[in-house]
Amino acid sequence: MTGSGFVRGFIQRHPGASVFALLAALFVVYEIVASFVAYTSDAFVLSDVMIVAPQVEGPIKRIAVERNQPVAAGELLFEIDPEPFQLKVDAAEAALRLAEANYEKALTQVPSAGDAVKEAQAVLDDARLTYQRLAAIVASGAVTEQHVDDAKRDMDQAAAHVAELSAMRQTAQSDVLVQEAQIAVAKAELALAEYDLARTSIVAAVAGTVAPYTAKVGDYAKVATPVMAVVADDGWRIVANLPDYYLGVIRPGQPVLVHLASDPWRIHRATVRSVPRGISREQEELGVLPYVSPTTEWIRLPRRFPVEIEIAGLARRLPLFSGADARVVMLADTFAVPEAPPP
Secondary structure, eight states: OOHHHHHHHHHHHOHHHHHHHHHHHHHHHHHHHHHHOEEEEEEEEEOOEEEEOOSSOEEEEEEOOOTTOEEOTTOEEEEEOOHHHHHHHHHHHHHHHHHHHHHHHHHHHHHHHHHHHHHHHHHHHHHHHHHHHHHHHGGGTSSOHHHHHHHHHHHHHHHHHHHHHHHHHHHHHHHHHHHHHHHHHHHHHHHHHHHHHHTTEEEOSSSEEEOOOOOOTTOEEOTTOOOEEEEESSOOEEEEEEEGGGGGGOOTTOEEEEEETTSTTOOEEEEEEEOOSOOOSSOOSSOOSOOOOSEETTEEOOOEEEEEEEOHHHHHHSOOOTTOEEEEEEOGGGOOOOOOOOO
């Protein structure tokens, strides 16, 4: 009996065992292939998407771009009504001018107060000398006690006047410092008002393409609430969610074959950009580490890590679409077994 006849005879006599043997053979083949070829259809094209949200709120006065329009970095996207912000700038400028005028006025008070103190000090010096002379000769009878008391009273009054004027000079000097602070406050408020006014014109942070949007002129835009998005021209990559048992033989720079759903029937060469060193095993609210769901419908999958594939070269030749599906294959000759570290 030939070998093929023996096989046919065995299958006819033992159909259940034949199916089991076939499945076992297919499993062995799959494990062997999976050891040398990494493949996933759980991949997608991705680019940096800049979410555009205003830093000031108000009604949208103008939308300067169309949906799906290419834009350059710094190009105007939309404008919030600037009139109330311009009014705040005008008020802040007026407040600054007032503070500067008060400062100049305060400066002129300091020399006047100083001159008044000097004059009062001279009067005090004269009154003190007069009192000292009279006090020295009162015993001789040349002057009366009343004259000495009057001289003492004049000296005390002159001293009180000097103290009063000195306090006024100190107040004038303090007022200068207060007005300097008022100028600083007014400048800060003006700078803030000008900053807010400048933020009424929202521009593209990067070159890219405006994603479809629903905003329209007259809508009230709120702070930190997204209005548009720009898909960046740079940063194109494929994120391939690969099972964790491939991670040990994947390295940055490794060649990869990719298939793009937006470019069917063609295979492209690319390279591994990065391999993540960690993922979150739970779907955290903060989302600091990437999370890949280990289930698809009802099947429990191995833990998968988002490996990034560099496709900057493709982006220069083909129109790419962020979020489009992709497939990734790493062939056997692209794998390298890591060398053992030296003892």
